[in-house]
Amino acid sequence: MAVEVILPRVDMDMATGKISKWHAKDGEKVTKGAALFEIETDKAAMEIDAPSDGILRNILVGEGETAAVGSAVAFIYAEGEAVQSASPAAAQAPASATAAAPVSSVPTVTPPVASGETPRATPLARRLAKQAALALGGVSGSGPRGRILADDVRKALDSKPSVAAAAPATLSDDSIQKLYQPGSFAVQPMDGMRRTIAARLTQSKQTVPHFYLSVTATLDALMAARESLNAAAPRDASKAPLWRLSINDFIIKALGLALQKVPAANVTWAGDSILQHRVSDVGVAVAVEGGLFTPVVRNIEAKTLSAISLEMKQLAAKARARKLVPSEYQGGTSAISNLGMFGIEEFTAIINPPHASILAVGAGVQRFVPVNGQPSLATQMTCTLSCDHRAVDGAVGAELLQAFRSYIENPMLMLA
Amino acid sequence: MSRELTYAQAIQEALAQAMEADPNVFLMGEDIGVYGGAFQVTGDLVHRFGEDRVMDAPISELGQAGVAVGAALAGCKPVLEFQFSDFATLAMEQIVNQAAKLRFMLGGKVNVPLVMRFPAGSGTGAAAQHSQSIDAWLAHVPGLKVIQPSTPHDMKGMLLAAIDDPDPVMVFEHKLLYKTKGEVPEEAYRVPIGKAHVARNGKHVTVVATSIMVHKSLEAAETLAAEGIDVEVIDLRTLRPMDTATIIESVKKTSRLACVYEGVKTLGIGAEISARIAESEAFDYLDAPILRLGGAESPIPYNPQLEKAAVPQVPGIIEGLRNLVTGRT
Numbered sequence: 001m002a003v004e005v006i007l008p009r010v011d012m013d014m015a016t017g018k019i020s021k022w023h024a025k026d027g028e029k030v031t032k033g034a035a036l037f038e039i040e041t042d043k044a045a046m047e048i049d050a051p052s053d054g055i056l057r058n059i060l061v062g063e064g065e066t067a068a069v070g071s072a073v074a075f076i077y078a079e080g081e082a083v084q085s086a087s088p089a090a091a092q093a094p095a096s097a098t099a100a101a102p103v104s105s106v107p108t109v110t111p112p113v114a115s116g117e118t119p120r121a122t123p124l125a126r127r128l129a130k131q132a133a134l135a136l137g138g139v140s141g142s143g144p145r146g147r148i149l150a151d152d153v154r155k156a157l158d159s160k161p162s163v164a165a166a167a168p169a170t171l172s173d174d175s176i177q178k179l180y181q182p183g184s185f186a187v188q189p190m191d192g193m194r195r196t197i198a199a200r201l202t203q204s205k206q207t208v209p210h211f212y213l214s215v216t217a218t219l220d221a222l223m224a225a226r227e228s229l230n231a232a233a234p235r236d237a238s239k240a241p242l243w244r245l246s247i248n249d250f251i252i253k254a255l256g257l258a259l260q261k262v263p264a265a266n267v268t269w270a271g272d273s274i275l276q277h278r279v280s281d282v283g284v285a286v287a288v289e290g291g292l293f294t295p296v297v298r299n300i301e302a303k304t305l306s307a308i309s310l311e312m313k314q315l316a317a318k319a320r321a322r323k324l325v326p327s328e329y330q331g332g333t334s335a336i337s338n339l340g341m342f343g344i345e346e347f348t349a350i351i352n353p354p355h356a357s358i359l360a361v362g363a364g365v366q367r368f369v370p371v372n373g374q375p376s377l378a379t380q381m382t383c384t385l386s387c388d389h390r391a392v393d394g395a396v397g398a399e400l401l402q403a404f405r406s407y408i409e410n411p412m413l414m415l416a
Numbered sequence: 417m418s419r420e421l422t423y424a425q426a427i428q429e430a431l432a433q434a435m436e437a438d439p440n441v442f443l444m445g446e447d448i449g450v451y452g453g454a455f456q457v458t459g460d461l462v463h464r465f466g467e468d469r470v471m472d473a474p475i476s477e478l479g480q481a482g483v484a485v486g487a488a489l490a491g492c493k494p495v496l497e498f499q500f501s502d503f504a505t506l507a508m509e510q511i512v513n514q515a516a517k518l519r520f521m522l523g524g525k526v527n528v529p530l531v532m533r534f535p536a537g538s539g540t541g542a543a544a545q546h547s548q549s550i551d552a553w554l555a556h557v558p559g560l561k562v563i564q565p566s567t568p569h570d571m572k573g574m575l576l577a578a579i580d581d582p583d584p585v586m587v588f589e590h591k592l593l594y595k596t597k598g599e600v601p602e603e604a605y606r607v608p609i610g611k612a613h614v615a616r617n618g619k620h621v622t623v624v625a626t627s628i629m630v631h632k633s634l635e636a637a638e639t640l641a642a643e644g645i646d647v648e649v650i651d652l653r654t655l656r657p658m659d660t661a662t663i664i665e666s667v668k669k670t671s672r673l674a675c676v677y678e679g680v681k682t683l684g685i686g687a688e689i690s691a692r693i694a695e696s697e698a699f700d701y702l703d704a705p706i707l708r709l710g711g712a713e714s715p716i717p718y719n720p721q722l723e724k725a726a727v728p729q730v731p732g733i734i735e736g737l738r739n740l741v742t743g744r745t
Contacts, residue, residue, distance in 0.1 A: 122702055122703045122704060123699050123700050123701070123702045123703075124671050124700065124701050124702055124703040125703065126700075127700040127701070142743060143704075143743045144743070144744060144745065149703055149704075149743055150671060150703040151703075173644070174741075174742065174743070177643070177644055177742070178742055178743075182643050182738055182742070183642070183643050185643075185644075186642055186644075187642075187643070187644030
């Protein structure tokens with residue numbers, strides 16, 4: 001009985017391999033353990049040894065040709081054994097695929113079977129394939145002995161339109177769960193908010209060309225202004241102040257004014273055009289149980305700090321109660337994500353489309369800075385602006401950040 | 417009004433209500449009178465209904481079954497208690513050749529409206545001759561109806577339906593269920609024979625279980641839920657006539673089927689369920705081989721550890737279903 005020469009799996013992600021060179025010709029004698037052919041994957045080239053002694057025959061995959069992992073590429077006959085005209089052991093091809101060195105307990109996917117064979121598949125997989133007019137021969141089976149399961153067909157159908165689709169994204173829940181020890185995790189069903197976050201941010205990070213600009217602003221003047229404004233806040237009958245400004249309120253106001261000062265940054269990318277906005281509407285990320293919302297503070301340029309502060313409090317409360325209506329979170333040209341309260345000094349944020357930018361605000365940190373050659377204590381924060389390069393170029397983003405910093409460091413300008 | 421009763425109390429209440437409602441209903445069996453029954457099911461019924469209607473019978477299952485068939489032909493509604501279902505073997509002539517056949521052989525001119533109650537199953541340390549599950553034997557016989565209620569509620573309602581039924585109904589009662597409790601309405605309600613019950617909704621695998629295996633499967637389902645495996649449990653309730661439609665509908669939803677039953681696996685009820693699904697429209701929805709978890713190919717051992725090992729237990733059900741759903745079978 002002739003021995004199959006199998007294309008082995010030499011790389012975890014490998015589904016096919018290209019034979020770059022045969023070291024023996026059809027009819028030549030080969031020796032077990034000696035290099036027989038070379039394969040090339042995306043990442044590596046490797047010499048494969050002959051699996052047994054004998055005569056090389058029926059080379060099915062020539063130099064430069066590609067074959068599925070686990071498929072037979074040639075046969076080795078014992079000396080004197082009658083040579084079959086076609087591949088002699090095609091019927092056994094799927095079984096021998098297990099010889100393709102699966103790695104540890106990671107589920108392996110058996111390659112598509114050779115043409116002409118009936119693939120092993122569940123009834124449901126067959127029915128789904130038939131409905132979609134998909135040939136099962138081209139589907140890799142993840143079940144025992146290479147059985148094609150319904151999920152394999154679904155995956156094959158999913159990956160059809162876009163070959164470039166990342167493999168992990170098309171993995172089903174089940175196949176991901178299989179990578180972990182059963183019982184070592186709990187499954188949390190996904191709610192609508194989580195789905196929306198996942199879909200929008202994946203789309204943003206994959207389709208919006210981000211670039212990042214960082215600036216450090218000194219906060220001392222702002223903190224002093226905040227303190228005196230809060231001290232002077234009007235009070236109600238029970239002497240409680242009617243408002244109390246936070247540093248974030250100043251940041252919202254500063255970004256709103258900066259967008260007015262640098263109108264080229266107050267834009268959104270609309271596919272065939274760019275929208276140039278007249279008002280400053282800025283989203284503010286609010287963390288809620290299990291996710292986040294980004295309500296939009298509108299017409300910032302026309303609002304006082306106290307009005308912004310009160311509006312923000314209401315929006316945040318509604319966000320946490322999951323009571324925001326679309327008119328409260330749609331639109332806007334930029335956004336603010338502030339993780340300063342967690343002590344995060346600086347970070348980068350993902351743009352929330354259709355915004356053209358997002359400002360990631362870090363914590364205020366005390367530092368010694370040189371003033372006239374002498375160290376002087378200052379409170380500083382680092383902000384990083386993520387920009388959609390389709391709509392905002394580097395210089396425009398830098399101008400916006402510069403304007404923002406000037407408002408932060410000269411807060412009286414915000415009152416002007 | 418409903419309150420909590422044990423499975424045994426639910427049977428006794430059904431028997432009492434049936435006897436109150438119909439003077440033709442009477443009970444017969446070994447030690448069911450003053451002793452109250454080997455499993456204390458009939459309890460004090462002899463004091464409430466008298467010895468003519470709660471009859472202690474001599475130890476002859478064939479004789480009792482013959483009396484029951486004759487009484488049924490004569491217009492009575494006998495309810496015969498076997499002390500152990502294993503002893504049905506002694507009465508097979510009357511059950512299989514007479515009770516099941518007479519209506520057909522006499523052209524529908526007579527009915528045999530009897531009920532036979534069979535304490536069944538393992539787990540009591542009663543060894544091989546007192547621990548079997550032979551429900552599938554009798555379910556093989558056209559002319560018999562075979563029910564296996566798993567809860568006090570279904571037990572009472574199905575036993576009343578069985579007593580109403582014009583044909584012989586075999587009632588299999590797992591002995592370990594007698595002390596289990598559940599809500600049971602006071603009134604005399606009926607639970608239809610021939611209708612399965614979806615005891616738990618799930619989307620990844622359909623488990624068709626009978627009798628005590630319903631409870632074990634539900635327990636397994638709880639564990640698997642924490643792993644993200646969502647198990648649908650169907651309580652078959654009636655072996656014959658079998659409610660295939662409910663199973664088909666479920667398998668079309670989950671694409672996977674497991675049968676869990678205490679009777680010997682080979683040629684057991686799981687074989688029939690599997691075959692019905694393989695023959696049905698649900699076949700095209702299967703995404704894994706059908707799994708049967710049944711009793712071992714062995715007499716029930718006396719050794720308590722081996723006795724447990726001889727029938728499906730929760731850890732084995734969990735493992736079997738997990739492998740089925742994660743594509744390892």
